[in-house]
Amino acid sequence: MTGPIGVFDSGLGGLTVAGELMRRLPNEKIVYFADSAHVPYGERPLHEIEEFALGITQFLLGCGAKVVIMACNMSSAVALDAARAAFPQVPILGMIEPGSRAAVSNGGSVVGVLATTGTVKSGAYSRTILALDPRIKVIEQPCPAFVPLVESGMTDSEEAEIAARSCVGPLISGGADTLVLGCTHYPFLRPMIERAAPEATIVDPAEETVRALAKILKDTSAEASENKPGEHRFFTSGDAEGFARLGSRLLGREIPRVEHAQWGRDLSLPEQMRTNKG
Numbered sequence: 385m386t387g388p389i390g391v392f393d394s395g396l397g398g399l400t401v402a403g404e405l406m407r408r409l410p411n412e413k414i415v416y417f418a419d420s421a422h423v424p425y426g427e428r429p430l431h432e433i434e435e436f437a438l439g440i441t442q443f444l445l446g447c448g449a450k451v452v453i454m455a456c457n458m459s460s461a462v463a464l465d466a467a468r469a470a471f472p473q474v475p476i477l478g479m480i481e482p483g484s485r486a487a488v489s490n491g492g493s494v495v496g497v498l499a500t501t502g503t504v505k506s507g508a509y510s511r512t513i514l515a516l517d518p519r520i521k522v523i524e525q526p527c528p529a530f531v532p533l534v535e536s537g538m539t540d541s542e543e544a545e546i547a548a549r550s551c552v553g554p555l556i557s558g559g560a561d562t563l564v565l566g567c568t569h570y571p572f573l574r575p576m577i578e579r580a581a582p583e584a585t586i587v588d589p590a591e592e593t594v595r596a597l598a599k600i601l602k603d604t605s606a607e608a609s610e611n612k613p614g615e616h617r618f619f620t621s622g623d624a625e626g627f628a629r630l631g632s633r634l635l636g637r638e639i640p641r642v643e644h645a646q647w648g649r650d651l652s653l654p655e656q657m658r659t660n661k662g
């Protein structure tokens with residue numbers, strides 16, 4: 385199949401998933417949507433996140449996506465079922481289920497989940513992990529400072545070091561042996577989180593999500609048919625130049641062009657989708 389893999393997030397965080405895709409499935413094309421106009425999602429009402437997720441999924445399908453990854457734990461926590469019901473024509477993957485599977489397979493007894501306030505409020509990680517293994521103790525910790533630090537490029541700062549220590553501390557005191565990076569922005573702060581929890585196993589749900597995607601593509605014979613590196617497109621609802629600059633640094637490879645885009649909120653009107661190049 386020739387269509388791209390649609391990937392979206394509130395901003396830069398989903399690049400941790402896009403990066404994993406580029407490494408594992410280098411021939412696949414990616415179309416990435418960053419909802420930078422609305423970042424951070426973490427403190428927003430859950431119904432709003434669902435509305436954004438449906439609009440963006442529709443936008444990605446309009447770009448020809450053959451599959452969509454919600455590279456945003458918050459969207460995955462509150463909008464995955466609604467998106468699957470609204471768009472049954474393509475597989476849609478979230479982060480919570482693969483992340484929970486990876487955490488459980490680590491074999492620990494206490495799983496600490498670092499996530500945004502909204503994801504913690506949804507209880508999605510606790511529910512999913514306990515459904516897989518009810519003997520595990522799950523502790524969820526909101527880290528509202530992390531996303532703004534990543535979005536402002538302060539990943540190597542003293543502020544990030546302090547925020548990591550204060551979020552990880554309660555999980556370690558609670559006995560966590562496994563830490564899930566339950567927001568796609570957080571792998572950009574991984575060195576700080578590791579320093580704050582040197583004994584714990586860190587789980588990045590992106591790895592298991594991309595493994596699950598690779599299996600779906602194989603099972604449905606939807607793998608990229610061309611044997612050459614995939615070409616990618618990047619869209620943002622916010623500042624295209626800023627996204628290109630910071631995104632290139634965080635992704636570790638140049639994002640040469642970012643297009644500004646908006647989407648129609650009325651799901652019955654796909655023609656409302658507009659993209660303005662530039």
Ligand code: DGL
Nearest residue numbers: 394397425426457458568
């Ligand atoms: N990166 C997203 C997540 O995985 C959302 C972060 C935010 O905008 O608060 O939850």
